[in-house]
Amino acid sequence: MASSTRRLRIAHLYPEAMDLYGDLGNVIAIKRRCEWRGVDVDVVEVRVGQPADLADCDLFMMGGGQDSAQAHVAEDLVRRGAVIRSLLDEGAAALLVCGGFQLFGLDYTTAAGETMPGLGVFDAHTYADAKRIVGNVMIEATLQRWGAAHPQAPLTLVGFENHSGRTVLGEGARPFGRIVCGAGNTGDGTVEGAVYRNAIGTYLHGPLLPKNPRLADHLIVAALAHRYGSPEPLAELDDAVEMRAHHTAVAQCAAASPPIPETKSSGWGHPLTLAPSRR
C-alpha cells in the first residue's frame, strides 16, 4: 500500500470542554507524526448537542475537564454510545485521558453524590474524592495482544496526574500499566488506567503522547489497522527531542521517589502488538 494513499480519521471528543490540562497536545502529536509519514489525517471535532459523523473514525481522543462540564459531556457521549462502542469492538483505537477515561467507564459519582452513567467501555466505577492527587507519574504499560497469554515487554511511560476521581476497576478490566512512581487510579500506587482492545483509558496528562512517542505510534498503527485491516510497521522517525524530554521526566520521577526495582528491559525497540481488527 503506497504510504501517500493512507489516511486516518480521528474523532476529537469535546475539544473545548475537555482540555483542561494540555491534552490537546495528544492530538497535535498524532497529527504531526502521521503527517511526517505521509498519512493524511482528518479530525472530526465533536461538540455537545452538535451532529458529528463518527461512523468512519479510527481513533477517538478525549481529555479531562471540570466537573460541571463533565455532566453535559456525559449526557451527550452516552447518546453517541452505540456507534463508539461498536467501532471500539471492531478494533478502533482510543486515548481517553482523565475525564475521558472516567466517562468511558461504567459511571461517575460526583462529590455531591450524583451518579452519571458512562459509556461502559471499561469495567470501572469512578467516584470523586475530597483529596486531589497531583504529581509526576511513571508507569510500565502492559499493552499486550488481546487475549494472548504472554504480555509484551513493558513500556515505560511518563506523565502528570491531577485528579480527584478514584477509579476502581472491575473483574473484567485490565489496567493500562503498573505504577512505578505516582498514585494511579485509586491513589494506592498500584495500577494505572485501563485497556479495552485498542482503547486506552488513563489519568496521565503531560500531555502524554509527545513525551511517549512509542505510545503515539502504537495508537497510529492500531488506527491504521482498523482502517486497512492489518497492522503495518511505521517508518522510523528521529525521536531525539522526544526522548530527551522523556528522559528528563524519568529522571525527575526517579529523584522524587526511588523506583521499585525494575523488571528487565525498558521496552524501547520492541514493537507493541495490537488487538486484531475484526474488519
Place this chain on the structure above:
Amino acid sequence: MLFAALIAARTAAASSRLLGRGSGTTYPGVLAERIHPGLVRDLSRQLRSGPVVVTGTNGKTTTCKMLGDTLAAGGMRLVRNESGSNLRQGIASALAASAGAFTGRVRADTAILEVDEASTASVVPLLQPRVICVTNLSRDQLDRYGDLETIGSRLTSAIRSAPGATLLMNADDPLVVALGKGHDGPVAYFGLDTTGLTDAAPTRRINTAPCPDCGRPTALSAVVYGHLGAWRCDSCGARRPAADFVAGEIRLGAHGSDFTFTALGQSVRVTLPIAGLHNVYNALAAGSCAAMLGLPLPAIAASLSSFEPAFGRSEALVVEGHDVELLLAKNPAGAEQTITSVLADTGPKALGFALNDNIADGTDVSWIWDVDFEAHDLSSVPIVVSGSRARDLALRLKYAGKRGVRVCEDPADAVRILAEVTPAGGSAHMLATYTAMLAIRNVLAPAQGRFSALGKGLRHGLQH
C-alpha cells in the same frame, strides 16, 4: 491589645529589614494577628472609603498597581500590599504598618488589596470591602489549586460573606459573572468592545466555560482570548451582561495600546504604555474601580497613560550590548498575549522561553501545549529554550513546526545566548516563569548595579 499588636508588628518589620530577611511582609502580620486576632477587622473598619479587594487568577498585581497609582495621584491616602504578599498575613502586615502604633489610627482613606483567590474566603469576611473586583478566572497554577471550580467555590463563599460590597466583575468571563449571582449588593460589570479588532487580535484558541445560569457550555460570538468574550448560552438564552464600564475602539501596538474608556455616560481616550490585550483588561478594571470611587475620567486617563509596570512584570536588561526584555509568562493566556504583543513589532528579533517547574512556577508544565505557537510565524526568529523543563519546550516547539531551536537549561546562560543570536539592530525577548525570571535577574542584574532592589524582589518573591 491592638497597641501591643502594632508595636510587635512594627518591631518585627524593622528587625527583618535590619537582618535583611525579606522586606518584612509576612511575619509582622502573623505576630500582630496572634496578639490581636481582630486586627484586620478593626483596622480596615477605620478606612473612610472602605477597602478595595482585587482578586482573580490573572492581572491582580498590575490592576492594583494601576488603581493605586491613579488614586494616589488623585490625592487619596492608601494602604497597599506588595505583590507576593497577597495572602492573609501579608494583608495583616500591610494594615498594621499603616496604623500609628500609639494611636491605633490608620492613616489612609482606602486600602487597595491584592488578595490571592485562595485567601479570599478567610480575608474578605474580616475586611468587609467596599468593592470586590474580580479580574478573571483563567487557568493558573492548576496543580496548586486543583481547578477553577475549587477557586470558584472559595470566591463564592467570600462574596457571600460581604453582602454590603459592590462587586466589579468582568462581564466577558462567564465564570466571573457566575460568582455575582445572588449577591445582595450592587454588581457592576466591565467588558471589552472588540469591534474592529478582528485582524489585530491574538490567536483564538477557545476554551468554553459553563453558563452562569444553566451550566451548559457557552458559545462566543466575539472572542477576546481563552473563554473570554461576548458569550451567550444557546440552551437557556443567557448572555454577557451589558457592561457599565467599556474599553472600545481598541488599537494594539507592540509597545502599548490605546482605547476609549466609557463610564457613567462619559468617554475618554486612554493611551496605555504597556502592550497586550490583557493589560487593556487590567487598565479597564482599575479605571472602572477608580471611577466608582469618584475620580474624574480625565484624571484616570492621565494616570493610566503614564503607567509604569509593577516590578518584575516586564523589564529590560542589557546583556552583551543587547537590550533583552524580560517578561513573566506563567500560563497560556498570558504567554499568548505576550507573544502576540512582542510579534506586533515586525522588526528582527530573537525569542527565549524559560520554563521551570518549581512550586512557585507550577509543577504542571502541560500548559505550554495550550499556547498556540502554531499560529505565529516564527520561521525567521532565532529561538532559545531554557529552564528545568527546557526539553519540554523544545518538544513543544518541534511539534509546532519550529526548527533550529537552541536548548540551554541554565536561564542566565540562555539569556547570554539569546543576546548572541539576536540579529543586528534587532530586539531580544525572554519569556520566563517566576523562578526562572528570578534566576536570570540574580545573575545578570547585579552587574548593572541593581543588586539591592532586585535582591529584595527575589527574597520577597520566595515568601509564598
